[in-house]
Amino acid sequence: MKKKYSKNDADQRLLKATQATEFDFTESDPWRVLRIQGEFVEGFDTLSGIGPCIAIFGSARTEPEDEYYKAAEKTASLLANKDFGVITGGGPGIMEAANKGAFEADGQSIGANIQLPFEQETNPYQNISLDFRYFFVRKMIFIKYSVGFIIFPGGFGTLDELFEALTLAQTNKIDHFPIVLYGSEYWEKLCDWIDDCMLQKHCNISPEDKKLYKVVNSPQEAVDHVIRVITENNLI
Secondary structure, X not given: OOOOOOOOOHHHHHOOOOOOOOOOHHHOHHHHHHHHHHHHHHHHHHHOOOOOEEEEXXXXXXXXXXXXXXXXXXXXXXXXXXXXXXXXXXOOOHHHHHHHHHHHOOOOEEEEEEOOOOOOOOOOOOOEEEEEOOHHHHHHHHHHOOOOEEEOOOOHHHHHHHHHXXXXXXXXXXXXXXXXXXXXXXXHHHHHHHHHHHHHHOOOOOHHHHHHOEEEOOHHHHHHHHHHHHHHOOOO
């Protein structure tokens, strides 16, 4: 029996091996290539010339009364006041907080939304909103149009964005832009594991790799670090 997919399963269908079933070109890999190309073209066309942006990541489940929501909102506001755009995943939680902070400070507030079967409703605090089917296209947009990442507490998706950026920087595929982890209480054990296990015990990373990210505990500290690294490395 042929499996039924919803419109939100684009990545799942793309990554599934093709089978000899009744031919439908709109379900074929060549058709998906055209759709992927269209997402890239739309993203590049929409965001060309937007100026330097900082991507802010974090959990979609963070509530407005949470301290990290308020911190993300304040961080984005400070960035907007320094003429940086803010780009997020366009959804609720930390994404909403960051878009709201930039939007209400009259800054550039961009959302790169992903179609998901749950959690991902577009927040209203955006002057530019994009909608993607494919995670890897969306991740490319974050990397291409950002000169820094600020990572608030989040789940698997947040960690995916973090380690993607660290890998690209470690391998010199991108400029070493600032990568900030907000909230030492949340990130402490992960950082300890990276240091104790990955670095010291197994030597799977180099001591220099620890310099690719910084842990901060206030919006001002996050913004100051981002600006310092960008300035020192002539990233804009």
